[in-house]
Amino acid sequence: MGDRRLPYEAYLGGVIPRMSRLLASHDLIGAAFRAVASPALFGPGALSRAEREMVAVVAAAAQHCHYFTHHHTAFFRAEGGDPALAEAIRAHRWQAVASLTERQRALCLIAEKLSGTPTRIGREDWQPLRHLGFDDRACLEVAHVVCLFNYLIRLAEGFGLQPTEAKAHDE
Numbered sequence: 413m414g415d416r417r418l419p420y421e422a423y424l425g426g427v428i429p430r431m432s433r434l435l436a437s438h439d440l441i442g443a444a445f446r447a448v449a450s451p452a453l454f455g456p457g458a459l460s461r462a463e464r465e466m467v468a469v470v471a472a473a474a475q476h477c478h479y480f481t482h483h484h485t486a487f488f489r490a491e492g493g494d495p496a497l498a499e500a501i502r503a504h505r506w507q508a509v510a511s512l513t514e515r516q517r518a519l520c521l522i523a524e525k526l527s528g529t530p531t532r533i534g535r536e537d538w539q540p541l542r543h544l545g546f547d548d549r550a551c552l553e554v555a556h557v558v559c560l561f562n563y564l565i566r567l568a569e570g571f572g573l574q575p576t577e578a579k580a581h582d583e
Contacts, residue, residue: 420487429483429576431564449560458550462491463519464557469501470523471561479568480561482575515544519554526558527565 420429435442453464465488472480485498497516500506506520518540525537538551546554567573 420483430573431479431568434567434571434573452553452556452560457553458546459519459553459557460491462488462493463516465491466493466497466501466516467519467523467554467557468561469498470506470520471527471558472565473501473504474524474527475562475565475569477565477568479573479575480565484561514540518544522554523558526555527562 420432435445454461459467465484468484469481469488472484481502485502488498488501489495494511497506497509497512500509501520506512507517512520521540522533522537526533538546541551541554
């Protein structure tokens with residue numbers, strides 16, 4: 413898996429994202445959060461890296477979080493995600509993307525509902541993923557990824573974080 417301590421820095425040309433700096437400002441909570449988040453976001457599991465980033469963009473867009481929508485749209489593309497889908501998610505139009513796979517649609521649906529209306533989630537909302545072979549553990553993984561981003565979105569919005577600019581290649 414390699415060194416994944418600060419994986420998002422690679423996408424930003426070595427710049428430490430503002431969220432990473434915010435988390436690091438409380439050594440005890442920041443370290444504990446990283447210990448929980450790293451396996452969910454970067455460890456082996458039912459979701460690919462691109463799918464995890466897609467879910468992050470859906471969660472951020474569902475909550476109108478500019479910071480995470482901006483960054484994770486780019487990270488989704490960097491992980492091989494379809495640029496047209498990335499922009500459609502960002503613009504709240506992912507449902508209209510004709511090339512969306514059944515798996516992508518199911519992941520986007522649950523990410524959007526779990527982010528926007530979590531009290532309305534029922535067993536039936538997990539059925540599209542279950543029909544695709546997701547077992548309890550895989551569904552829980554999806555929920556962890558979505559909920560981790562929902563937590564981070566609250567921090568970003570609560571502290572007014574603005575997107576971090578990547579370093580220019582000639583700097």
